[in-house]
Amino acid sequence: MATPTPMRQAPSQQGRTPSHQGPTPSQIAGATPPISTPFSNPAQAAFSPRGQRSSPQQVKKSPATSTLMSQSAIGALNFDSPSTAAAMGALGIGGSFDMGLDHVGGLDTLGVFATEDDKLKRLDNILKLLNQKKGFVSEAGLERLAQRLGLELLSEEHTAADGRKKKTLAIAGSAIAVDIVLDNNIVQNVSLTYHGSATSVAAHMESASQILLADLKLGPNQSPLTKTLDKFASNFGYIANLDKLSVIPGLDCYEALAGIFTSLERLHQWDLASLRKEPELAGKSDQYLFLTALCTRHGYPVMHARNKVGLALQYWKELRFVPPSDDRLASFSEKEEKVWSLLIGCAPIESLGMSPVRVSEDWISKEVVKQDLHQQDQALNPTNIPILDWQEPENISLPSSDENKNNGMEVLQLHLSTLPQVAFTVTFDPPVILPQNDCMRLYSYVNSTPPNPNPSNDFSQRPLPPPTFDDLFFPVAAGNRQDPSEPRTVTRLRDVLVFDQQGQSFTRSHHNTLFVYKPIYSQEVTEMSFSHPRQLIDMLPLLRQYAFLSTLLNNSFGPGTKEAVPKSTKETTNPSPATTQTVKDELAAFMDIKRGKKTGKDMDIDVIIWVHPLPYLQVVFPVKNSTIDITLRILEGGVVEIVNENVVEHQVAHGKSKVLNRQDLGRVLERLEDLCKWAEWIRTRLC
Template sequence: MGTLPSGIMSGQPGNPPLNFDSPSAAAALGGLGLDIQFDNISVGGLVGGANRSDEDDRKKRMDAVIAALWAFDTARVSNDGLERLAVHLGLECLWETAGVGSENNKILIIAGRTLAVEVSIKNHVVYHASLTFNEPSPSLDKHLEKASTILFKDLALGPGESQLTKKLSKFRDNLERLATLDRLSVTPGLNCHEAIAGLWESLERLHRWDVERLREDPALSDRSDENLRVLALWSRHGCPLMHTRGRIGLTLDYWKQYHKYKSATVEGGKGRTWGVLIDCAPANSMVYTPVRVSDKWIGPNIVKTNPTDDDVISATGPILDWLEPPNILLPSTEEIKSESGLESSNGLSASKPLDIVFMATFDPPVVVTHGVAMEIYKISAFSAPILSGSTFDNLLFPVADSANYDPSEPRIMTYTQMVPVFADIHKSPKIPVLKAHRNTLVVDKPVYGQVVTQLPISHPKDLITMLPMLRQYAFLSLLLANSFKPREGLPVFSEHSKSKEGTSNTSKEGDKLSLEHLKVDIVLSAHPIPRLYLVFPFRQSTAMINLEIQLDGKIHIVYDNVFSDGESEASRSKGKGKLLSRADFAQKLEDCENIGVWVEFIKLQLE
């Protein structure tokens, strides 16, 4: 692309201001940062005036402009786009011709101190991409093919894509993760990529041990290996995955929607997955155990062979044999620097510890009460952030800025949804019908909440300790979302009500359904343990069920006036003669993950 006229950027008289929301402006910029040549462009109007003499301030403002342009994320895959992206991330670039007489067929080598990404491109279309590391490493090499496949998919033209529409955004995210670990690596002494791969090795051994123990259960003898892996993911110590769901890096998955389905797979299937992304980050002023490079974070037998009395007393499950790998110290006899700013000084008699930590990022972020957040931060030894001032329910269902909302007052919101109901569970094929439920959420005692997004860890055992709490609140958020947010594949007939009084349906179809819906009230109590108190029409009276969402996402029915103790015909499953206990009905809610479906199941079985 040719250089833009300087008047466009300099704000010269007679030229209209540039509107970055305008499609024409975006087209003129040709990718916002990747196709602009700044060499001959005057930017006086953007850096605070042409007469400004402070060059440092001018440079800061210019950097801010470039960062803003870069953030628009509209760059396309091209020769120039790839090179400028690599340079922007602090990586080196080398172009090579793929063959004699093939000037348009080139290979771009994007290199850092620890890695190289090779991209083969012809006429701005990528036909090959691969990742390599400069030093051979068995722990890294086993994941190279998977990583290369993701990078190539990020760049290659997919169905319905063209050179004009193929964006660099996904490739940029993955290359940025690789570049960050590369910058933080210190030579000699620390390869951050190897540190992450070492965590995977230990977590994977723990995961395989979980699967083997599940295989020993006679009740699970008919399960496939993949199904057992899913079971271990949500009920044991999670499932570590390298380079999954289009993301380069390590993820520890711990909860999965529809995980009870036998067709569920670890890396595929429908529904959301909750996981923890594990990277490296500068420690800055934090006081933590720094990054360690090891694949021996847990003993070869996984569990301790000779646990102490304290281990037995505090154990809530298997007593894992966690190990403490040695710290890494940088040599003090030579000047060692990294682009992250790490440095050891000459002349010191002692070695310098690393100023890098493992960083856990929750994907998606988990909304918990303030008390639970403090427990999570305590596990990681993380200094708790300042109280957000938001209530737990407002973090789950944000109140509109224009709404009159007092967090100290009870909150009521309503939502009408369609629930698939199997009117006859014995009919084949099983075809559901849709039934309207008018759900009302009542929060009579608001509590403060926190969104746990990111925190440093010193050891993988920190994350394992957190998993029961993370699953508890992941499942609670899923239950509430399935009752008060639109669901894919089902029609929407009403809107959220954020007022205390609630509102009626807004559409004509909603007014029609208002005479036919089943009214379900859900009272949320978040402290000290999350509870849901359900009220709905049942038989000739009203059903009342108080249930508790416990650690690991387990359901416990605290009180009800619906279920018997198994002695009455009222608890007998119609047509099968099987007695259903409270635990059976609680298990059903865990299975279906949907309060509306569960309510209809109860009515079908017991009315």
């Protein structure tokens, strides 16, 4: 057995711990910088234009680093030696340390009048470009990733039972460790262990290990030359971030998230028990009740699921009214059907007023709801809807240290040092696009204000206006221009499978046109901080409203559709099907006839959208010799309400025995989740 070769560890980002006393000057001088992250090493952070951006607390300063940290910026360094100045001149480096990076990554030349903000933005873009690629799965690639994440790494070679020599890479933090077994740079096994005292965290380590193994293991017929570290870096980076933010003993971020999971799981089980008591859901399967709780109650918390490591609260799902009937369909649904989630994590506190993390399994009481309501609570709840019994856990007090004190502010620094400089964060997966008024309402749930989507670094110029809802949802193609104040039209083609009254199937081509007459300024929300899981629960009705709207728009105008030829040129460019069909097209049409398929006539569907003050859609399509015109709005929770329609009028005019009402039309759209299929369903009831 070879001697283990330790890799150097970056200093703790959270502060001093018993197991780590901070770097010495000699250690800093001998540290090997990560290849693709110039400022990820804390010692090198002295040269960073932004300092230690990711550190929630200060790293202990040695005499070597304190001198470097006193420099205001790279441009302030002076070189008095004539030989040094001559060498810098030969390399094209000026006195302001200009390295000639103006054109890196297609960045514009800033010129001599560039501000400090412009230079910092340029350097941020360079770092972003360098960090985009994580490398390939190999021993060297994993070692570089461990260095980049600031974790210790030990490499050990051993002989397996079959005589083959294998290597085990042990990547360790303060509370977690992962062992990766490689055979000739091919990963064989991954084992994630937790060294803390929280049993609720250890219970989820096996599922996290399986996800990390899937990220590193070769797939069927996959070459080692194409297996990248991107997925593993994302998942393991989540774990490493929690480890760096933890202060052992005192704050365990893994335990803090596990406590939120325990409380949300308690609420989810209460939802299921309540649904089983409702008469209208009697006889429904457990899977149907589960989807109902996920999409209409308080969501479904999961830990390490759907190929993502970490805590997530699922709140919406495609085909929520169609539960899988067997294990095969359940496996397909788990892998293929889209789910909307809130990914919960931790991050350094970056601004004043943010509440620090708290560790508790009792964010909500054991009874979940309040048992004995006071008179004031009864007055606010005339419908007798159960009131959730949320709790307020105590704050965490961390041990203070000498390095956190300042001679002029001992009392204030001593108080602040006892609170962890870490906050809970929620990442929206996928990001949610909201009009400005609803975006402000979403941020109000966490007692915050939305950031400026287009800040201007030049105070002499007015900030750019925010993007519009349609521009965020359907970005304008490169090279095209769209005036935000002008109406916009999005046209797409889609083939829809249709069943006639005899049960025969055929495809019909839909020519879908989306009209945006009134652009609404909007924002795309990806992440924010929060202090209590109650705030996430309060968001769910609003998030479901726009999740359902995005589903309708994606199905009719999204990536699954095709680019449409404008109606004005369609007839001139394609005078007749016979002149444009090839032999291959004729053979395909003949095979469709043999299989019993037939092609219906094209149908035009026009949709007008406006999203203020609520999401509204006006859907117009032809039926026989008339036109159907329906206006609907999407309420909180993804509920469809029909505002105006002429379907009932057409049914009465054609003498239909069973007349559909507006509630029927709304419920059908909620189940179909598709405007095209909904229009075809209505046509079959009127023809």
